[in-house]
Each structure stands twice: as structure tokens, then as C-alpha cells.
Amino acid sequence: VSDPSAPGTVAGDRRPPNVLLVILDCARAKNFRASEGARTASTPRIDALAQRGTRFPRAVAPANWTVPSHMSIFTGAYPNVHGLRTFHRGEAPSETIAGWLSRRGYESMLLTEMIHLVGDYGLEAGFDRKVARRMGVSDDERTATNRLASRSDALYAPWLRDLLERLPPAIVPLNLVNHPQEVAYKREVCGTHLLEAFETWIGTRDRARPFFATFNLVDAHEPYPLVPNGHRVGPLARWYARTPRYYLLAVPGLKELVPWPELLAGYLQCIEEADRKVGRIVDALAAAGELDRTLLIVTADHGQSFGEAGNIFHGCGTTDSITRVPLVVVPPAEWSVPARVGRWTSLCDVFSWVKSTVSGRPPYGEDGVAPRPFMLSAPPTGLVFCEGAPASDPNRALRGIQTGASWNHRQIAVYHDEEKLVLNLVTGDVMRWSMARGVDPDDRRAERLDPATTEATRREFFGAYEATDLARRGSAPDTGIPGENELDRRLRSWGYE
Ligand SMILES: [Zn+2]
Numbered sequence: 001v002s003d004p005s006a007p008g009t010v011a012g013d014r015r016p017p018n019v020l021l022v023i024l025d026c027a028r029a030k031n032f033r034a035s036e037g038a039r040t041a042s043t044p045r046i047d048a049l050a051q052r053g054t055r056f057p058r059a060v061a062p063a064n065w066t067v068p069s070h071m072s073i074f075t076g077a078y079p080n081v082h083g084l085r086t087f088h089r090g091e092a093p094s095e096t097i098a099g100w101l102s103r104r105g106y107e108s109m110l111l112t113e114m115i116h117l118v119g120d121y122g123l124e125a126g127f128d129r130k131v132a133r134r135m136g137v138s139d140d141e142r143t144a145t146n147r148l149a150s151r152s153d154a155l156y157a158p159w160l161r162d163l164l165e166r167l168p169p170a171i172v173p174l175n176l177v178n179h180p181q182e183v184a185y186k187r188e189v190c191g192t193h194l195l196e197a198f199e200t201w202i203g204t205r206d207r208a209r210p211f212f213a214t215f216n217l218v219d220a221h222e223p224y225p226l227v228p229n230g231h232r233v234g235p236l237a238r239w240y241a242r243t244p245r246y247y248l249l250a251v252p253g254l255k256e257l258v259p260w261p262e263l264l265a266g267y268l269q270c271i272e273e274a275d276r277k278v279g280r281i282v283d284a285l286a287a288a289g290e291l292d293r294t295l296l297i298v299t300a301d302h303g304q305s306f307g308e309a310g311n312i313f314h315g316c317g318t319t320d321s322i323t324r325v326p327l328v329v330v331p332p333a334e335w336s337v338p339a340r341v342g343r344w345t346s347l348c349d350v351f352s353w354v355k356s357t358v359s360g361r362p363p364y365g366e367d368g369v370a371p372r373p374f375m376l377s378a379p380p381t382g383l384v385f386c387e388g389a390p391a392s393d394p395n396r397a398l399r400g401i402q403t404g405a406s407w408n409h410r411q412i413a414v415y416h417d418e419e420k421l422v423l424n425l426v427t428g429d430v431m432r433w434s435m436a437r438g439v440d441p442d443d444r445r446a447e448r449l450d451p452a453t454t455e456a457t458r459r460e461f462f463g464a465y466e467a468t469d470l471a472r473r474g475s476a477p478d479t480g481i482p483g484e485n486e487l488d489r490r491l492r493s494w495g496y497e
Helices: 044-052 066-075 097-102 144-151 158-166 168-189 193-204 235-240 245-250 260-287 347-358 451-475 484-493
Strands: 018-024 107-112 129-131 211-217 294-300 327-330 384-388 411-416 419-424 430-434
Touching: 018 066, 018 097, 018 260, 018 347, 044 260, 044 294, 044 327, 066 097, 066 347, 097 107, 097 211, 097 347, 107 193, 129 193, 144 168, 158 168, 168 235, 193 211, 193 260, 211 260, 260 294, 294 347, 411 451, 419 451, 430 451
Parallel strands: 018 211, 018 294, 107 129, 107 211
Antiparallel strands: 294 327, 384 411, 411 419, 419 430
16 A cells, blocks of 8 residues: 555456557657647547646657657666667666556557667666567668668768759759659558557457556658649759758758659648557457547657758757757546647656656646656756757768768757757857747757856756766766767778767
């Protein structure tokens, strides 16, 4: 009775509630109605869930790309605690939701279209069953172009970038090879096989046991179809739209040639596809009679950028397009929750909501915060962080390229009250935006703080975050750094210092 984490029971039921986490890769808040976005995709199924539960229009991802962000969602800790910031293979550094629930008798299942979740980075830790098209495949091995890129220096050689800078159409041969592979890869991983596996499983499993299932759906991940909005898209623009992210970032002027509005229109269609999949998952839950006794969370691991502040897709920078994500939570039927939580909310809170619900209490109160002792984050400070890895973390080849560009700098964004601050860890600059209602900071220039204010602001808002990171690195090898010598060697071989 005194153990607060002993599983509680759901009314009229002898077992604790299920937990279902649906993560839409690359879904950004500003295109979702539930996030009060300005230009929204049609997402009737997610909107219907928001009607039944809580919408969090100020939800923030813990990191700007897949691997660190999932580790934060799964452990309830920011990257300054778990340290997973690159494609580093190893075990999860601390307890995951799946492990915690497994120890409490939950049957757990990971259903993922994104192969990084089963790529030996520790994200699959604690799951009993895994369903994915490819297991244990690193990003380097994902496509033939990536295999070539990971073994050949030529693809990132300075002479090639120089050529593309002077003659942008020279990107055409690469796009001819790479783009069809990316499209074929997305078609292979992103289908209905996960939905079918889930439907079969939920219809035949032992219903006396609660379950924990996690989906990652990559519909909203690039590449996208080009959807003309009444304009004609010329053949060259069509080619530039197929250019890999690392070239759009690395070659000055190339991204200005991409037809972004048409790409964005294609992105909205992809979000709508993801919404239909969410609907099918909900239908399967309802058909199995599990919907009313499930804590259902729909969110994203990070957003997606279409040129905002020079950012391309994700894994670079901390624009709102990348940091802010949709978040809708539907608790088991017995609990009533607020319709809307307006505070800044980190996805690091998910684990604490799970702990509270599984222990027989509502996931959170009116403020969206889990009751003590389940609360994992520190809401009294009111600070919500997102770490922006430099583009060279996920695309290692960018490491020595454009070292002065902010997209290639590690950044920490913090949201609080009506303000967003971004600390650039390379330059030491702190930028400030107003976050007054209805203002999109991606459309506005930031205020750069003067040196004296910068120092005080850094201490006040980032000091504890940085100190935790430093303490972790002091006591353990940084999981973000291994392989460094190999990278340095490769960079030197390309003529970078
Ligand atoms: Zn992702």
C-alpha cells in the first residue's frame, strides 16, 4: 500500500491500464490543429483524440533529431543526462519506460518504421518484441548511397562542393542515384505491415496482461512528393527538391533553388497519411475492447524545417519548426483531464505520466504535471529545453564543413513564460525571442544579448543544464564522442583540420 509505484487497478478491471505511445517522426507542431498551428494538415483522427483528452500546444521535443530525442522520451532525461548525441551503439544508459513496465508484468512491443530505433543505439532496450523491416542496420548501411558515402571520401570532397557551388545543376547525377533509393527505402519501411502486425497481435494476445506498445511512423520524414500549388515547377527546381540534406546545407546558394512551398505541400499530405495510420491504430484498440483502458499518447520526436533560418529538415538548429511537436494525450476512460495545457511541456514528462497512470492515478493534474512522487522533471523552474545537435552529428560528413554556420553548431534552446532563449555553445552567444501568443519566432529576427547580459542569462537559464552535462562527462566516457579519432583521421584525409 505504501509503495507508490505498485500497479493500481482500473475500475471494473483487474489489471493496470495499457500504455500506447505513437511517435510520428518529423511532425512539427505548426501544421497540426491540436497544436493551434497556422497552416494545418487535415488530421481528423488526431483531432478526435484531442477532443477526448488533452492537447498540449506548447510541447517541445528534447532534441532536434531521432536518436537523442527518443532516448529522452524513453528515459525521461534530457541529453545532458543520457549523453546519447550521435549514432553511438550501446545500451540505454538508464531505465527506459519499456524496462520499467516489463518489470511490472507488462507485455511490451516496439513497432517501428524508423530503423534507428532497432539499430543497436539502446533505444530498443526493455522491449519484449520488436517489429521492423530491418533490424540492427546502421544509417551508413541503409542505402547504397550511404554505404558508398561511409566508405568514400570523394562524395564530400572539397572539389565536388566547389563544382556544385559554381554549377548547381552538377548535383543532378547524385540526385539521380540517391533520390530513387531514398524513395524506395521509404516505400519499403513505411507501409501497412506494422498496422497489420499490431492488429493480429492485439486480437490474439492474452488480455489478462496489460501491454505497452510504441509506434514510430515515418510518413512525415523526407523524401516528399512535390505538390504544385497552382505554379508550374520547372525541371531544374524539381531536381533541386531531390537534393540530399547535407548538400543543401553544405553548398551555399543551393537551398535557394529548392521549391519549398511545393515540398511543404507534399509534407502536409504525408502528415495526413500518418493521421490515417493513427486512426487505424485507434480502431484496432477499440475493436479489441482496449481503448478505454489505455493511456494513449500521440506526439513526434522532433519537427521539420523547410528553410527556416537556413535549417533543412531536422538535426540542425533550434528553430520552432524543429523543436516544437504535436502532443495529444488520452487517459484511460475513468480519468478526466484538462482539455488544454498551455504551459511549455517537455516530452521528458511522458515517463512520469506513465508511472502515475500505471500506479492507479491520473497521469497529470490541471497543469499537465504528474503528481509527486512520479514527477521526473523539475517543473518548478518552468524551463523546458531542446538540444540542437549540429548537422554534423547525424550527417558526420558535415563535421569539417562550414564550421562558422549556426546549423553546424551545438545549441540549447530553453522555453519559459513568453520567452525563448538559444545558447550557441560554439560562439557563446545567447539569442532571445518573444513567444507572445500567435507569434512565430521563425519569422522574426532574434535579439542578440549584449556580453554582460549574456553571461548572467547563461548562468540563470542554462547553468544547471550545463553543469549536469559536465558532471556526467566527468564521471563517465561521453557516449557522444567515441569514434572521434576515426572521424578526425577521415577529416584530415579530406584536408580539413
Ligand atoms: Zn526522427
